[in-house]
Amino acid sequence: QVQWVESGGGSVQAGGSVRLSCAASQYTVSGNTMAWFRQTAGKEREGVEMITFSGLTHYSDSVKVRLTIAEEKAQNVLFLQMDDLKSEAAAVYYCAGRSVRFSELTLSQSVYTYWGQGTQVTVSP
Numbered sequence: 001q002v003q004w005v006e007s008g009g010g011s012v013q014a015g016g017s018v019r020l021s022c023a024a025s026q027y028t029v030s031g032n033t034m035a036w037f038r039q040t041a042g043k044e045r046e047g048v049e050m051i052t053f054s055g056l057t058h059y060s061d062s063v064k065v066r067l068t069i070a071e072e073k074a075q076n077v078l079f080l081q082m083d084d085l086k087s088e089a090a091a092v093y094y095c096a097g098r099s100v101r102f103s104e105l106t107l108s109q110s111v112y113t114y115w116g117q118g119t120q121v122t123v124s125p
Contacts, residue, residue, distance in 0.1 A: 033102060
């Protein structure tokens with residue numbers, strides 16, 4: 001059974017950085033297309049950034065934060081580094097993975113099969 005363990009969330013000061021991690025089991029991070037999504041209360045979940053199995057990345061223009069998405073093959077972990085955080089970056093962040101090896105650059109939720117439980121990021125003034 002595919003499972004994710006997300007970590008790295010917490011309270012961060014505006015202008016600061018945070019690195020989120022998504023450790024996978026029964027799923028090879030580097031061999032699949034994965035993404036990060038986020039959701040704030042009362043809003044739809046939105047895509048943040050994705051990475052294909054071949055290393056191509058795509059991020060959402062509406063996410064106003066500096067992003068770096070990366071994988072650690074040895075640990076089978078997906079990371080999302082966010083820098084220069086602003087209050088609007090506060091949300092619950094989810095990692096997600098596709099069940100098929102498509103290289104299309106999409107942040108459509110419907111194509112992602114596996115989802116983590118989410119990790120909360122809070123941005124303080």
